Amino acid sequence: MTPMQVRQLADLLLPGDEAGLPPGSRVPDVMLALTESTAPIIAQIGRHPDFAAPEKRQAVLNEMERSHGQEFRDLVLSLIKPYYESGPVLEAMGWRSAPPQPTGHVIAPMADDLTQALAEIAARKRIWR
Amino acid sequence: MTRKRQDPVDVVIIGAGCGGAAFAWQLKRRAPHLKIVCLERGGWPDPLRMPAKTMRWQRAIMEDWASNPNLRIKAGGYRGSNDYHIDEDASVFKPLMWNGVGGSTVAWAAHFPRLHPSDFRVRSLDGVADDWPFDYFDLEPWYDLNDEIMGVSGLDGDPAYPPKRRRAMPPLAFGAVANRAARAFSDLGWHWWPVDAAINSVRHDGRDACNHCGPCLTGCISKAKASVDLTYWPKSIALGVELRTIAIARNIEIEAGRASGVTYADRNDEEHFLPAQAVVVAGNGIGTARLLLASGVESPALGRNLMFHPAAYIRGIFKERLDGPVGPVGASIYSHEFYETDRSRGFERGVHLQLSRENALLVQASRLSPLWGEAPQAQLREEFLHTMPILVLAEDLPEAHNRVSLTNTEERDGLPGVKLDYRISERAQKSLDFGLARAEEILKAAGACRTVRVSPAPLTGWHLLGTARMGSDPQTSVTDRYGRCHAVPNILIADGSLFPTVGAANPASTIGAVALQLADHFAGEIA
Ligand SMILES: Cc1cc2nc3c(=O)[nH]c(=O)nc-3n(C[C@H](O)[C@H](O)[C@H](O)COP(=O)(O)OP(=O)(O)OC[C@H]3O[C@@H](n4cnc5c(N)ncnc54)[C@H](O)[C@@H]3O)c2cc1C
Numbered sequence: 001m002t003p004m005q006v007r008q009l010a011d012l013l014l015p016g017d018e019a020g021l022p023p024g025s026r027v028p029d030v031m032l033a034l035t036e037s038t039a040p041i042i043a044q045i046g047r048h049p050d051f052a053a054p055e056k057r058q059a060v061l062n063e064m065e066r067s068h069g070q071e072f073r074d075l076v077l078s079l080i081k082p083y084y085e086s087g088p089v090l091e092a093m094g095w096r097s098a099p100p101q102p103t104g105h106v107i108a109p110m111a112d113d114l115t116q117a118l119a120e121i122a123a124r125k126r127i128w129r
Numbered sequence: 130m131t132r133k134r135q136d137p138v139d140v141v142i143i144g145a146g147c148g149g150a151a152f153a154w155q156l157k158r159r160a161p162h163l164k165i166v167c168l169e170r171g172g173w174p175d176p177l178r179m180p181a182k183t184m185r186w187q188r189a190i191m192e193d194w195a196s197n198p199n200l201r202i203k204a205g206g207y208r209g210s211n212d213y214h215i216d217e218d219a220s221v222f223k224p225l226m227w228n229g230v231g232g233s234t235v236a237w238a239a240h241f242p243r244l245h246p247s248d249f250r251v252r253s254l255d256g257v258a259d260d261w262p263f264d265y266f267d268l269e270p271w272y273d274l275n276d277e278i279m280g281v282s283g284l285d286g287d288p289a290y291p292p293k294r295r296r297a298m299p300p301l302a303f304g305a306v307a308n309r310a311a312r313a314f315s316d317l318g319w320h321w322w323p324v325d326a327a328i329n330s331v332r333h334d335g336r337d338a339c340n341h342c343g344p345c346l347t348g349c350i351s352k353a354k355a356s357v358d359l360t361y362w363p364k365s366i367a368l369g370v371e372l373r374t375i376a377i378a379r380n381i382e383i384e385a386g387r388a389s390g391v392t393y394a395d396r397n398d399e400e401h402f403l404p405a406q407a408v409v410v411a412g413n414g415i416g417t418a419r420l421l422l423a424s425g426v427e428s429p430a431l432g433r434n435l436m437f438h439p440a441a442y443i444r445g446i447f448k449e450r451l452d453g454p455v456g457p458v459g460a461s462i463y464s465h466e467f468y469e470t471d472r473s474r475g476f477e478r479g480v481h482l483q484l485s486r487e488n489a490l491l492v493q494a495s496r497l498s499p500l501w502g503e504a505p506q507a508q509l510r511e512e513f514l515h516t517m518p519i520l521v522l523a524e525d526l527p528e529a530h531n532r533v534s535l536t537n538t539e540e541r542d543g544l545p546g547v548k549l550d551y552r553i554s555e556r557a558q559k560s561l562d563f564g565l566a567r568a569e570e571i572l573k574a575a576g577a578c579r580t581v582r583v584s585p586a587p588l589t590g591w592h593l594l595g596t597a598r599m600g601s602d603p604q605t606s607v608t609d610r611y612g613r614c615h616a617v618p619n620i621l622i623a624d625g626s627l628f629p630t631v632g633a634a635n636p637a638s639t640i641g642a643v644a645l646q647l648a649d650h651f652a653g654e655i656a
């Protein structure tokens with residue numbers, strides 16, 4: 001596959017959106033995963049005569065997905081992983097890029113109004129046999 | 130292969146997980162003179178390998194820290210969890226476990242409910258399956274002791290249980306999700322309560338408080354989550370129990386109807402024979418049956434009656450932003466409104482409803498269909514940070530065709546291969562459907578704009594139970610009420626395999642309590 005085709009493939013699989021989610025080709029680790037991948041399906045997609053035509057590319061991928069189910073799925077998963085791990089993608093989705101530890105997260109304590117609700121439940125007769 | 134014969138010991142325990150750890154500690158406490166060795170196939174959990182501090186924390190649960198051993202093996206694995214392949218094709222639920230010191234509590238969610246008193250008496254009360262050979266109140270002191278060692282956060286006064294001793298710590302923080310769900314339960318007039326969790330809500334027993342980081346199933350770096358490698362094992366080792374890691378028990382040698390010791394392979398694959406007066410097996414509902422079958426223990430019920438707790442999820446999608454993938458995943462609030470039998474529902478026994486927390490972004494993305502293109506990204510935009518999942522656990526009843534058996538192949542660990550056959554009964558499916566319908570009502574009451582069901586949820590085989598059940602009849606049970614095998618009385622079992630029935634609530638609290646009780650009795654017997 002040519003570098004141009006690699007970018008086209010990345011963007012078809014992970015197009016991003018107007019609200020700031022980057023297309024796959026803008027995420028360095030996705031491009032690295034694609035260029036370093038030895039999965040034969042990538043070359044097959046590149047060789048497909050219709051892949052050169054922008055309006056037919058989507059159909060090529062649909063066809064490949066049908067004919068090479070597991071291989072195609074593995075390829076997509078191998079790109080989804082670096083994509084959704086990347087800081088800009090996490091942030092575009094409203095999440096933080098730092099991993100869960102060591103800072104952890106702050107979450108709300110039990111709301112005050114629930115104390116009364118709990119008292120009502122505790123006052124119920126037992127529900128065990 | 131030549132075996133090196135070792136000096137004899139009094140007791141060999143196989144498996145350093147939930148049951149094995151509790152048994153070892155209690156036995157050594159009660160009978161300090163005994164020489165006790167525990168053989169554990171895996172190594173110690175290594176906090177440096179836990180992914181929560183790294184950018185790959187999301188993918189770890191799909192690869193090397195997957196809860197399913199087959200997925201870990203596929204990802205290359207490591208001997209912290211020294212896994213074996215399980216033929217799971219014929220099982221609706223895929224088995225989940227951790228095979229190292231701490232056993233599956235390394236990977237667990239630490240939701241820590243007890244069974245109900247009725248769960249021990251299903252034959253007497255509901256006319257199904259069998260009663261346990263003892264009841265809730267017999268086990269209560271052991272529940273209390275297990276709670277003390279594990280360290281429990283929670284709240285007194287729950288009407289779903291007989292009064293319990295004061296919990297050591299206050300409940301864990303709720304988050305927006307649990308606050309919203311709790312109001313919905315209350316609006317419907319249904320029971321809910323903060324869970325008992327074996328997670329520190331405040332610093333306790335030398336371990337930090339939970340900082341709500343989220344990915345509990347890939348190990349807890351802060352050690353806020355109790356696992357038996359952190360709770361029981363340091364205490365047992367201090368008392369003098371010897372724990373040998375990367376030590377795979379391959380065979381229990383049986384001569385004239387009695388076990389004479391255990392053949393095991395060490396980290397260099399060298400075989401040793403460790404003679405012992407008694408052998409205690411705690412390899413979990415799959416590992417125990419596998420080893421006993423491989424050792425030629427003859428017992429008609431061995432490997433049969435595999436029970437999981439059939440599980441399904443329903444997710445509500447909300448317009449408002451909720452918490453996202455934070456907070457201890459299985460530990461917020463639960464409901465036992467529908468736990469006890471009500472025959473008007475069309476089935477015996479009941480369901481456990483447990484509020485869960487949102488999956489990591491990558492996990493959600495990898496489960497969408499279609500998987501690529503604009504549609505899944507648009508769906509993620511709508512759902513991520515806007516989801517409230519509820520887990521429905523139903524009660525399995527023992528059925529002989531649901532089983533663990535050996536294959537004709539030899540696995541890399543030198544034991545025969547192991548296979549699961551499991552299908553959901555019509556009764557269990559009815560209870561799942563019932564539970565899902567109730568959970569849907571809650572989500573609607575909480576304001577969900579739509580809901581999505583995953584039923585059954587295949588990657589929920591957390592609870593591996595019943596394959597060496599206790600009972601009095603050697604035709605239908607494998608051990609007596611003290612965990613002694615009918616066929617070979619100096620082989621004991623001390624793990625989840627013992628459960629004659631399973632209730633609908635998570636089992637580890639009961640596994641620990643039963644192991645303590647059995648060890649206490651055994652100490653009197655062997656002394
Ligand atoms: C992802 C996940 C989440 C869970 N969440 C919860 C929860 O929230 N609440 C709850 O109550 N339960 C939960 N569970 C279940 C709970 O962890 C188990 O029920 C419990 O740990 C089982 O205890 P056990 O003693 O039967 O076996 P385990 O704890 O699995 O221990 C078995 C041990 O035996 C060892 N072993 C097996 N075969 C051999 C051999 N041949 N030689 C040497 N060693 C051997 C294994 O390596 C392992 O360490 C969860 C489990 C998982 C996997």
Ligand code: SF4
Pocket residue numbers: 328338339340341342343344345346348349350351352353354456457458
């Ligand atoms: S959420 Fe709490 S219990 Fe879970 S891994 Fe993080 S710190 Fe540990």
